[in-house]
Amino acid sequence: MFMVRQPEGKYVNEWLLQFHPSAPQWKKVRLGALPDKELARMYEVALRWADAIYIEDNTVFIVEAKLENQLAGVSQLELYAKLFKETPEFSAYASFPIQLRLIAPFREREVEAMCQERGIAYEVYTPAWFSRF
DSSP states (O other): OOOOOHHHHHHHHHHHHHHHSSEEEEEEEESEEEEEEEEOOOOOOOEEEEEEEEETTEEEEEEEEEESSSHHHHHHHHHHHHHHHGGGGGGGTSOEEEEEEEEESOOOOHHHHHHHHTOOOEEOOOOTTOOOO
16 A cells, blocks of 8 residues: 655644644744744744643643654754743743753654653654655
8 A cells, every 4th residue: 555644733622632632732833032034034043843732730741742753852852842831822831840852753762762861751652644655
């Protein structure tokens, strides 16, 4: 069966709907102090975007989903945790603890071990439509 790769946005939306449907949530979230592309360009700063953020039990969860290249998700999440505290739109949650979460459709043992060492939750979620090959 031939399967076209689906975007990570669909993957994240489906995961949130299944596991965190009632949590306050934001998808494709810009993080950092600069609010728009023009200011970022002026200051020569790259804008960073987390796949999702949700709030449960007075904890901020920052989610990065990787259909491929899971290793990149580890460093992205570590950066997002720092940027979250500088993001004016989330100042109301600045005192909440932050939990980082990497979700992927298949297990990569080395990446899972790195996540465990860094305190990042690693979750395998494989939707029916996902095909690795």
